[in-house]
Amino acid sequence: MEEKNSANGNKDTALAALLAATAVIIGFIIYWSDEIQAVRDMLELAYG
Amino acid sequence: MNRALLGPYPRTISVGAVIVFGLAFALTDARHTTWEALLPLFEWMEATSPGVISQTYGAVFALVEAAHLIAMALLGGAVLVADGRLLGLILRDFSVSRVLDQSHRLFVWSLTAMILSGVFMACGVALKVYYLNVFWYKMLALVTGVFFVFFIRRPLLRGDVENMNPQLLRLVGIASLMIWFSVAATGRWIGFSG
Numbered sequence: 001m002e003e004k005n006s007a008n009g010n011k012d013t014a015l016a017a018l019l020a021a022t023a024v025i026i027g028f029i030i031y032w033s034d035e036i037q038a039v040r041d042m043l044e045l046a047y048g
Numbered sequence: 049m050n051r052a053l054l055g056p057y058p059r060t061i062s063v064g065a066v067i068v069f070g071l072a073f074a075l076t077d078a079r080h081t082t083w084e085a086l087l088p089l090f091e092w093m094e095a096t097s098p099g100v101i102s103q104t105y106g107a108v109f110a111l112v113e114a115a116h117l118i119a120m121a122l123l124g125g126a127v128l129v130a131d132g133r134l135l136g137l138i139l140r141d142f143s144v145s146r147v148l149d150q151s152h153r154l155f156v157w158s159l160t161a162m163i164l165s166g167v168f169m170a171c172g173v174a175l176k177v178y179y180l181n182v183f184w185y186k187m188l189a190l191v192t193g194v195f196f197v198f199f200i201r202r203p204l205l206r207g208d209v210e211n212m213n214p215q216l217l218r219l220v221g222i223a224s225l226m227i228w229f230s231v232a233a234t235g236r237w238i239g240f241s242g
Contacts, residue, residue: 010207014216016059017204020196021216021223023067028226031185 059203066195086178093174102172109172112165119161120232126155127228134221136214144209144217155197180241186234193227 055061073079093099102109130151132138139147170177177183201220209217 012057012059013204013207014213015057016063017200017220018216019060019063019067020200021219023063024192024196024223024227025219028223028230031230 059199063200083184090174090178093171096171098168099171099174102168109169112168116162116165116169119158119165120235122154122158123162124228124232126151126158127224130155131221131225134217134224136218145205148205148209152202159194177238180238182234182237182241186231186238189227189230189234193224193231196224196227 073082094103102112129138130148133140133142133144133147133151201224204212204216204220
């Protein structure tokens with residue numbers, strides 16, 4: 001029983017890490033690609 | 049208690065709830081309302097002793113900023129060592145848990161120094177940073193980073209790291225690097241804004 005709880009706990013921690021890491025990576029890509037696009041738009045406005 | 053309420057996956061459900069709450073906060077008017085409600089706090093910050101000192105004595109602000117940058121460099125080093133080891137790029141002769149334990153101590157001290165010096169500096173330019181979008185993104189990245197280290201990475205790596213899925217460890221290492229890269233980049237961006 002205790003072994004099963006421990007296995008569930010490990011699985012829970014690993015799943016939480018997978019979920020959090022995926023969310024962070026998606027958020028990072030969206031944020032920085034948005035910022036880079038904003039800079040490109042401004043450069044285009046300034047220099048054509 | 050947690051298990052009774054959330055079943056066998058309390059941590060995963062909590063992380064999911066935090067993500068949903070964060071998205072709801074970002075995509076609704078709650079974000080703007082909270083931002084407006086925080087204005088008196090930032091006005092008060094400028095009137096506090098650290099705020100007055102850093103506005104009056106430029107040298108003090110510069111010294112604290114130097115301490116802030118050194119703390120950031122140390123924190124960056126701790127993050128690079130820990131995540132580099134997780135990714136299997138450096139220190140492969142040492143066990144993952146040993147490298148992570150030792151770098152975590154440096155991480156905690158440098159994070160504490162970074163937050164203390166950062167609050168002091170923010171008091172001096174509170175209204176400037178209040179109106180900067182990038183300041184709020186930095187705060188978001190910092191909170192995410194602290195949450196990720198103490199509630200995700202540390203508990204995960206407390207287990208049997210050597211027998212853990214290496215792809216998961218790499219994913220966690222990459223996510224951690226992305227967060228702290230964002231903290232550093234947005235922090236420097238604040239310095240070049242306004």
